[in-house]
Amino acid sequence: MGITQILFWFLTVLALASAIVVVTAKSPVYSILALIVTFFSISGHYILMNAQFLAIVNIIVYAGAIMVLFLFVVMLMNLNAASEPSKNRILQFIGLISGGCLFLVILAAFMRSDLANSMVQMNEGNAGLIKNLGKALFNDYVIPFEISSVLFLSAMIGAVLIGKKE
Amino acid sequence: MEIKWYIGLALALFCIGIVGVLTRRNAIIIFMCVELMLNAVNLLLVAFSKMHAATDAGRAMPSMVSDAQIFVFFIMVVAAAEVSVGLAIIVMLYRNTHSTDINFLNRLKN
Numbered sequence: 001m002g003i004t005q006i007l008f009w010f011l012t013v014l015a016l017a018s019a020i021v022v023v024t025a026k027s028p029v030y031s032i033l034a035l036i037v038t039f040f041s042i043s044g045h046y047i048l049m050n051a052q053f054l055a056i057v058n059i060i061v062y063a064g065a066i067m068v069l070f071l072f073v074v075m076l077m078n079l080n081a082a083s084e085p086s087k088n089r090i091l092q093f094i095g096l097i098s099g100g101c102l103f104l105v106i107l108a109a110f111m112r113s114d115l116a117n118s119m120v121q122m123n124e125g126n127a128g129l130i131k132n133l134g135k136a137l138f139n140d141y142v143i144p145f146e147i148s149s150v151l152f153l154s155a156m157i158g159a160v161l162i163g164k165k166e
Numbered sequence: 167m168e169i170k171w172y173i174g175l176a177l178a179l180f181c182i183g184i185v186g187v188l189t190r191r192n193a194i195i196i197f198m199c200v201e202l203m204l205n206a207v208n209l210l211l212v213a214f215s216k217m218h219a220a221t222d223a224g225r226a227m228p229s230m231v232s233d234a235q236i237f238v239f240f241i242m243v244v245a246a247a248e249v250s251v252g253l254a255i256i257v258m259l260y261r262n263t264h265s266t267d268i269n270f271l272n273r274l275k276n
Contacts, residue, residue: 008167012175019179019202023186035198038179042205045175049216054208054235061242066201066249074194077260095188103181103267107174116170120213123193127231128212136232138241148243155247159254160237 007048015041028074032067039063049120051128107134167258172213193256193266195247204245206236 006096014037021034039062046055109115137145179202186199216233218224224231256266263270 005167008171013176014216016178016182019182019185022195022198022202023182023190028192031195031198035202037224038202039205045209046212049212051212051235052215054212054238058208058241062205066246068195069249069253070198072256076257077221077266089229092189093184099181099185099188102184102219103177107177110168110173110177111189115241116173117168118217118267119220120167120169120172121216122224125214125216125219125231127219127228128235131238133235137236139237140229140233141215146227148240151244151247152173156186159250162251162258 006112011041011044012050014038016043027037029071032070032074034066035070036063037143046128048122049128050123050125053130053133056130105158169213169217171213172210176206176210176213179209181202191267191269193259193268196268197252197256201245201249204241211238211241 018037018041022031022038025031025034039058039088042054043058043063046052046058183199183203183206186202187196190196190199211234215231218234219228219231259271260266
């Protein structure tokens with residue numbers, strides 16, 4: 001069992017454990033912190049697969065910007081002692097069962113395919129480096145890149161319009 | 167590593183997100199579970215791109231691998247725009263009802 005496998009299993013256990021904390025934590029602040037841990041472990045998986053650009057973007061955009069925005073909103077609302085009033089045990093149980101059924105069905109379907117044992121390239125391959133992705137992004141994908149800036153502008157205007165006091 | 171472990175991990179994260187959306191009533195936590203599901207899909211896309219990088223077709227055409235990772239990059243771009251609008255809606259909901267419980271949203275039907 002090499003160092004790559006040990007790191008893979010460590011990051012997997014970390015991601016799954018903190019994802020469960022996200023769903024089960026009482027306070028929204030704890031679930032935000034657990035979600036940040038999940039995003040960092042997913043970035044670790046990207047680094048293991050040598051997709052370094054995506055690892056950095058994941059940390060900057062998700063853990064850096066989006067989660068700070070979430071934390072800011074929760075702190076602003078003072079939701080720390082928020083209680084969930086209508087705890088319907090039956091609905092929670094039904095949700096758990098249906099999620100577990102979806103997991104089992106899709107997992108069984110994928111495990112029976114003949115692709116399930118093909119190897120993933122770890123620690124090598126330079127397609128995910130910033131140089132190659134930047135060339136592809138600004139040569140082949142420059143139109144979608146510019147269109148996404150228009151998307152950001154419209155999202156910004158929408159957020160300001162919705163959040164404005166009338 | 168074989169692709170099946172990545173499929174299992176991404177699927178487990180996705181289903182934890184689904185269970186969170188179905189069982190929690192707080193709008194912010196539901197929103198975070200949607201982000202978790204988006205990240206699970208991103209992880210699976212990168213794993214499949216690296217699986218194709220190890221095949222003969224992937225070695226012959228490396229742009230196939232970088233196309234998948236640019237697709238993940240655009241998913242992240244759209245998710246960032248979505249979060250800003252979604253949090254503005256949640257702040258608006260809190261300002262009107264002084265709670266983020268989604269059960270209050272049933273008054274939208276009147």
